[in-house]
Amino acid sequence: MREKQVIVKVKRQVSPQGSPYWEEFVLKWRPAMNVIICLRDIAENPVTRDGKKTMPVSYDSNCLEEVCGSCAMLVNGKARMACSALVDKLEQPIRLEPMSKFPVVRDLAVDRQFMFESLKRVKAWIPIDGTYDLGEGPRMAPETQEKAYPLSRCISCGNCLEVCPQVTGTERGDFVGAAIISQVRLFNMHPTGAMHASERINALMEPGGVQGCANAQNCVQACPKDIPLTESIAEVNREAWKQALLGWLIG
Amino acid sequence: MRQPKIIVVGGGLAGLMATIRVAESGVPVDLFSIVPVKRSHSVCAQGGINAAKNQKGEGDTTAKHFDDTIYGGDFLANQPLVKRMCEAAPGIIDLLDRMGVMFNRTPEGLLDYRRFGGTLYHRTAFAGATTGQQLLYALDEQVRRHESEGKVRKYEGFTFLSAVLDDGGVCRGICAMDLRTMEVRTFAADAVIFCTGGIGAIFGRSTNSVVCTGSAQSALFQQGVDYANGEFIQVHPTAIPGEDKLRLMSESARGEGGRVWVPKKAGDTRPAKSIPENDRFYFLEEWYPKYGNLVPRDIATRAIHRIVYQERLGLSGQAAVYLDVTHIPRETLDRKLEGILEIYEKFLGVDPREEPMKVFPAMHYTMGGMWVNAEDQATSVHGIYAAGECEYQYHGANRLGANSLVSCIFGGGVAGPAAAKYAKNLEKGANAVESSVFDRERQRQEALNQALISQDGNENIMAIWRELGETMTEHVTVTRINKNLETAYSKLLELDQRFRKVNLSDRSKWSNQTLNFARELGNMLVLARVITIGAQARNESRGAHYKPDFPERDDANWLKTTRAKWINGEIQLNYEPVNISQITPRPRRYDAAK
Numbered sequence: 001m002r003e004k005q006v007i008v009k010v011k012r013q014v015s016p017q018g019s020p021y022w023e024e025f026v027l028k029w030r031p032a033m034n035v036i037i038c039l040r041d042i043a044e045n046p047v048t049r050d051g052k053k054t055m056p057v058s059y060d061s062n063c064l065e066e067v068c069g070s071c072a073m074l075v076n077g078k079a080r081m082a083c084s085a086l087v088d089k090l091e092q093p094i095r096l097e098p099m100s101k102f103p104v105v106r107d108l109a110v111d112r113q114f115m116f117e118s119l120k121r122v123k124a125w126i127p128i129d130g131t132y133d134l135g136e137g138p139r140m141a142p143e144t145q146e147k148a149y150p151l152s153r154c155i156s157c158g159n160c161l162e163v164c165p166q167v168t169g170t171e172r173g174d175f176v177g178a179a180i181i182s183q184v185r186l187f188n189m190h191p192t193g194a195m196h197a198s199e200r201i202n203a204l205m206e207p208g209g210v211q212g213c214a215n216a217q218n219c220v221q222a223c224p225k226d227i228p229l230t231e232s233i234a235e236v237n238r239e240a241w242k243q244a245l246l247g248w249l250i251g
Numbered sequence: 252m253r254q255p256k257i258i259v260v261g262g263g264l265a266g267l268m269a270t271i272r273v274a275e276s277g278v279p280v281d282l283f284s285i286v287p288v289k290r291s292h293s294v295c296a297q298g299g300i301n302a303a304k305n306q307k308g309e310g311d312t313t314a315k316h317f318d319d320t321i322y323g324g325d326f327l328a329n330q331p332l333v334k335r336m337c338e339a340a341p342g343i344i345d346l347l348d349r350m351g352v353m354f355n356r357t358p359e360g361l362l363d364y365r366r367f368g369g370t371l372y373h374r375t376a377f378a379g380a381t382t383g384q385q386l387l388y389a390l391d392e393q394v395r396r397h398e399s400e401g402k403v404r405k406y407e408g409f410t411f412l413s414a415v416l417d418d419g420g421v422c423r424g425i426c427a428m429d430l431r432t433m434e435v436r437t438f439a440a441d442a443v444i445f446c447t448g449g450i451g452a453i454f455g456r457s458t459n460s461v462v463c464t465g466s467a468q469s470a471l472f473q474q475g476v477d478y479a480n481g482e483f484i485q486v487h488p489t490a491i492p493g494e495d496k497l498r499l500m501s502e503s504a505r506g507e508g509g510r511v512w513v514p515k516k517a518g519d520t521r522p523a524k525s526i527p528e529n530d531r532f533y534f535l536e537e538w539y540p541k542y543g544n545l546v547p548r549d550i551a552t553r554a555i556h557r558i559v560y561q562e563r564l565g566l567s568g569q570a571a572v573y574l575d576v577t578h579i580p581r582e583t584l585d586r587k588l589e590g591i592l593e594i595y596e597k598f599l600g601v602d603p604r605e606e607p608m609k610v611f612p613a614m615h616y617t618m619g620g621m622w623v624n625a626e627d628q629a630t631s632v633h634g635i636y637a638a639g640e641c642e643y644q645y646h647g648a649n650r651l652g653a654n655s656l657v658s659c660i661f662g663g664g665v666a667g668p669a670a671a672k673y674a675k676n677l678e679k680g681a682n683a684v685e686s687s688v689f690d691r692e693r694q695r696q697e698a699l700n701q702a703l704i705s706q707d708g709n710e711n712i713m714a715i716w717r718e719l720g721e722t723m724t725e726h727v728t729v730t731r732i733n734k735n736l737e738t739a740y741s742k743l744l745e746l747d748q749r750f751r752k753v754n755l756s757d758r759s760k761w762s763n764q765t766l767n768f769a770r771e772l773g774n775m776l777v778l779a780r781v782i783t784i785g786a787q788a789r790n791e792s793r794g795a796h797y798k799p800d801f802p803e804r805d806d807a808n809w810l811k812t813t814r815a816k817w818i819n820g821e822i823q824l825n826y827e828p829v830n831i832s833q834i835t836p837r838p839r840r841y842d843a844a845k
Contacts, residue, residue, distance in 0.1 A: 056757055062461045063292065126350055131664070141360055145354070149355075
């Protein structure tokens with residue numbers, strides 16, 4: 001019997017300026033393979049299907065259990081984490097491409113600094129006075145925690161930006177995307193964070209803020225952590241309207 | 252007045268805590284990390300963080316936490332700093348709570364606590380089953396705030412290559428490589444804090460993340476930073492086997508009532524759920540009635556190995572046992588363990604709420620690490636500090652579950668101010684050091700890169716790495732036999748020779764991950780030898796270090812810290828006494844209350 005094979009096509013690019021090209025690889029199938037194992041197989045024997053020697057594929061990865069957010073890419077056209085993309089559940093040839101909304105660094109590795117800059121812009125933190133001993137934190141109802149905890153599991157993978165038709169660039173003023181808006185909701189829910197809620201909402205009333213959402217709702221489908229992103233956007237949007245109205249009333 | 256400058260290498264929990272404390276003291280920090288710090292390995296910690304807050308009215312105290320930690324570590328840890336850590340732990344929880352960590356709550360709105368291995372108290376605060384992620388994010392957010400205020404400058408996407416040492420052997424900065432441009436650069440600093448985490452990659456597959464190679468520790472070791480207790484490697488009892496990674500199944504599954512078992516009859520092929528209670532062997536509960544499924548990790552791991560390799564009771568003859576949470580109400584599982592159950596479900600396609608999980612032990616943590624002093628996390632080289640998993644101070648011969656997060660935050664919190672104080676008191680700052688000191692280190696590193704890029708050979712780094720992992724996992728994890736350790740050591744020397752003949756399949760000058768991994772692999776091969784030779788020398792059994800030929804703990808000869816030094820390209824083992832000033836060593840047993 002012929003050995004079972006896995007066929008992988010990778011969209012490659014040697015540098016940010018380089019032109020993309022495709023390479024195809026044939027790998028030996030094993031049980032429980034994921035896309036990361038495919039990329040490692042290629043690294044061990046970087047030879048294309050037609051026998052041409054090539055270079056290992058560059059890609060970002062770290063935890064390999066879908067909690068660090070590194071290995072997001074397009075797998076058969078779908079934005080997802082490579083580590084949890086199991087070969088046996090994918091149609092072959094498996095097509096791997098870098099995310100399209102972020103600048104390519106090399107091959108499948110992209111630059112997602114835009115997301116971290118946006119987190120700075122919306123002040124996504126609790127402004128504590130210092131790390132010295134100030135006693136316990138504020139009490140919190142279990143229901144509040146149960147609502148906030150899912151939001152706090154955002155791994156900044158960028159899948160929600162990748163699938164959003166409103167995300168067109170990664171410069172300041174471009175739409176920040178669902179992940180960032182959801183983080184604003186998270187920090188505004190916290191008793192201490194709520195003291196500075198208006199600052200965060202203000203940041204999202206600037207160009208690229210919450211009004212950039214056109215309600216395509218792709219984000220919530222693409223989120224690997226099942227974060228209720230559309231709910232977050234609706235909530236933040238309401239807060240933004242309230243704040244705008246209040247600003248208008250008190251002139 | 253001279254403005255001192257600190258560098259922190261590594262942006263996991265320890266590195267971020269150190270960064271925050273230095274920034275708070277008004278000293279600027281440059282923070283280096285291979286990955287964006289939010290993607291550091293601390294995110295993989297699942298179950299929780301220990302602090303004796305006694306919030307369940309069980310009479311828990313920091314003294315009991317201290318005793319559990321020392322006893323769990325089989326009396327190898329120096330006691331004074333461990334005591335300080337346990338006393339600081341409740342304050343650390345308060346701080347994290349103030350930072351907005353979404354810890355699980357009780358109906359009264361207080362933090363909830365669960366039980367973990369090696370203790371009889373509910374001492375572990377948790378945020379679902381993704382506690383490490385939640386803690387890391389809280390610190391990441393605080394660092395981002397300091398960054399936006401200009402107090403912290405991040406260098407993400409840089410890998411550490413070496414320390415810059417002046418003629419007096421004092422650290423004056425670091426040499427690092429930009430992982431995009433592949434440019435090698437030096438950065439001056441008055442003190443450097445290393446928080447470079449674990450070493451899982453040395454064992455090939457482990458529960459660790461890709462960046463946990465121990466490369467930085469090894470590079471520093473080869474520059475004169477001593478390495479202590481390298482032979483103490485924790486193998487976690489419950490992980491999901493996988494070809495790329497052994498994914499952790501947190502101890503919290505057992506903390507919430509999960510039970511470990513195998514069918515009593517070898518080769519029982521019935522589906523797990525149809526096997527009646529009477530035909531199941533809950534071996535941990537039977538062998539350790541007092542602690543049951545919550546014995547420390549070294550004990551549980553050896554028990555599983557005994558079941559599989561001696562009793563031949565592994566599931567369908569395979570290396571696996573059941574970790575069963577199916578009897579726990581679904582609502583409780585989703586509220587307290589969802590994060591880990593989701594991992595099992597995603598990677599195996601089986602719902603662990605319905606079917607018992609199949610697990611097996613996996614390399615998880617190094618108790619050993621860079622030697623640091625008993626006061627303030629300083630290493631044996633002036634100007635170099637270390638905190639977190641990369642140093643050896645807190646866990647002795649075996650780490651208790653949920654103590655790693657607290658040791659990272661405590662150690663980072665001590666190292667930050669200590670390094671800042673050292674930097675302020677320096678007579679001559681790093682900026683007054685001749686530029687030739689920096690130039691020569693940069694040139695040395697550039698030459699190493701050039702040699703790797705240009706050499707012709709027939710060896711592949713991935714193949715060498717795989718053989719390294721197989722050797723270490725087979726001979727230097729759960730059961731250690733001197734003859735096998737000797738075989739492993741010769742194999743390591745062979746791999747070291749073959750490494751000199753690697754042929755890099757990527758010779759480009761932009762974002763070359765192959766070159767970076769080759770540099771890491773070279774360092775991993777050295778640290779592997781430190782671990783192996785330390786294990787070979789230690790003829791006793793203590794904590795995670797188990798030798799069937801020397802099955803007992805031997806305090807008369809071996810109650811001492813291994814301190815490895817690099818002398819002219821050779822590893823030399825020295826020993827120093829353990830500080831046992833607080834608790835007198837006593838036999839460690841978990842089949843009865845201690």
